[in-house]
Amino acid sequence: MTFTKPVLISGGGIASLLLASTLQRSNIPFIVFERDASPIFRAQGYRLRLSNEGLNAIEKALSPEKWQKFWDTCGKTGGVGLVNIDPITGKPLDSVSDNNPGDNKPATKPPPEMLASRDGKVVGISRGDMRKVFLEGIEDSVRWGHHVRSYELTPDGVRAVFADGSKSEEGCMLVGGEGIYSYVAKQLSGDKLKVYDLGSRGIHGQAPSTAFKGLGEGVFLLIDEKTVPSGKIFLITNVRSGDKDDPNVIFGWTMVGSPGVIQPPNNNYTLVGKPAADIAKSLTKNWHPRFKPLFDNMVESETAFWKITCSSPDGVPEWPNNPRVTVIGDAVHSMTPAGGIGANTAVRDSELLGRLLAEAGEFKEGITEAYEKEMRIYASEAVKTSFGQAHVMFGTSSELNTVIEPRDV
Known part of the structure; x- marks a missing residue:
């Protein structure tokens, strides 16, 4: 690989860490910036049900050894x-x-x-356990306590700008994966990416x-x-x-x-x-x-x-492509828990973007554009399905009035 500058990743959730694991496997340098002080700073939420598409993406992204550890950590429940x-x-x-x-x-x-995804079993894993497996072997490339508030483009790259005003080293590109409160998503899309x-x-x-x-x-x-x-x-x-x-x-x-x-x-x-x-x-x-x-x-x-x-069920909006910056996971397509679709779509993002970077062999214009074009298709359908299921199951509002804004805590 001829990447001379690291890929900067904002956020240390499951999509970001899976992308980092993918880059490590391809010997692509990267740095993850996470606002939490440590991986045990906050409760890690509920157990995630993994679809066949989600499992396939994770298996492709991880090394055989890391995949086996991940698979062994997953729970397998009988019944379909x-x-x-x-x-x-x-x-x-x-x-x-x-x-x-x-x-x-x-x-x-x-x-x-x-619900069954493999071998007639329902496969699930907690967010905390998933995060722990993805973190193994990349700990030295994670910077805890670094909250990305914005970014700035340079003549030959991009820098993350933190909440205290300091800046990261120059990277070849920045990937916003910091969830629904993403400042990177807001800046990149010109406020078109909204969570309701x-x-x-x-x-x-x-x-x-x-x-x-x-x-x-x-x-x-x-x-x-x-x-x-x-x-x-x-x-x-x-x-x-x-x-x-x-x-x-x-x-x-x-x-x-x-x-x-x-x-x-x-x-x-x-x-x-x-x-x-x-x-x-x-x-x-x-x-x-x-x-x-x-x-x-x-x-x-x-x-x-x-x-x-949830993001708008109208689908992932389009914005002027930036070759140096893109977004993954909840930062670009937030979903409800109905159907367990959100996490499975997020790991598809990580695998797709990581694969495109590995195939390029070096930073090239067109990588983020190709990723976003393909991601918009499957993610837009997933958001629409998730939104509809939540409305039927939980009685959620069908009116999109209250926007969730980025926040610092």
Whole structure:
């Protein structure tokens, strides 16, 4: 490879770190700038379900050794579809309305999904574990505590500009992968890349796997339409049979409330731990004993609030191409948790851009243009699907009014 200047990567999330791993495999120099002080600075969120497309992208991007470690870290759950359960009664939901048995009205539930991606298994991994595997071997190229606020072009490259006004060394290009609060995306697109607040709120939680024994193996969606008269509560989790008896293994669950159901104290989404855990316990206090251990035994310190956000379902907009700067992952196409599409699309970005750089052998004009042209096609379709599924499942707003702006904390 003849890259004489490093690829600068803003953000240390899964898309950025996978891209970095891809560049390392191709001997392309890079530097990752992450605003967090360390990889354990904040809770790492819920478990990600990986599609076949996502797994294929990760396998192509990683070295065979690193891929094997990643695959071994993933959980594999039997079953190919969601089991929909009424958490009040503990019984599965079927095609007949629970409120009036025998009335032949369809129950309110999302359409069935085919979840298996490999070997008839649902493959999943937590964000924290994914980040940890991708970080291995590239730690020396990650600069913690560096928050990229903008960039400036030079005659022969680009520099990242940090929140304190200092600047990075010159790179051959800059990749913005810092999520929905991306300053790079805002600057690059001329504010065309926008992320919208869809009104729904959620809570991520974890508990020892023994707390999930009452569910059995499978992927479970709990739909509570009775606790909150003005809305619904959803909770999704998957249970791997091989780990149910090991208290040292932690499983996660993700709760979503339709607009107005879940509200962090003082609208403060930086709160983690007990405030979020207490709300989760309050909302589920009338749930069936089968599910109580998920909340009674939760690891409170890992509980966190989150907003459901999404890019416009109209698709990834176009902006004047900059040969030196582009964006990946949530920075360019934020998605809701419905269908688990967001992370799988993000890793496709990383693999595609990394492959184009490796094939070029050196920095060349046209790389970012080729990447963006292909990315817009699959990412636009993914955002549209994610937005539509969230509207059906969670009752999210279809009005795109509230824009999420970049922030420093």
